[in-house]
Amino acid sequence: MNTNRVLGYLAAASAALAFLLWAIPYDCYEGWACGFGYASQWFSVSRGNEGLSAEAPWVFVLALAAIFLLVARAGNRR
Numbered sequence: 001m002n003t004n005r006v007l008g009y010l011a012a013a014s015a016a017l018a019f020l021l022w023a024i025p026y027d028c029y030e031g032w033a034c035g036f037g038y039a040s041q042w043f044s045v046s047r048g049n050e051g052l053s054a055e056a057p058w059v060f061v062l063a064l065a066a067i068f069l070l071v072a073r074a075g076n077r078r
Contacts, residue, residue: 004073011069018062021055 023043045056 004076007069007073007076011066013075014062014069015066016057021062022059023054031066 022045043060045053
């Protein structure tokens, strides 16, 4: 398997994980009911007055990793 394919798979995996962490409502981790009735909690990394949620740093790190891997893949062309 060539390096470009591996970098592409890693970039896709980290982007997918970042999207899933971003999409999960933050109250799911704290024992609250999760569902589409709580629309303000979906696709948000902030907790209002409390600041960022616990998964926000991971969303940012995984998104940056995906971008870095895509740039490395583009620079690795022969």
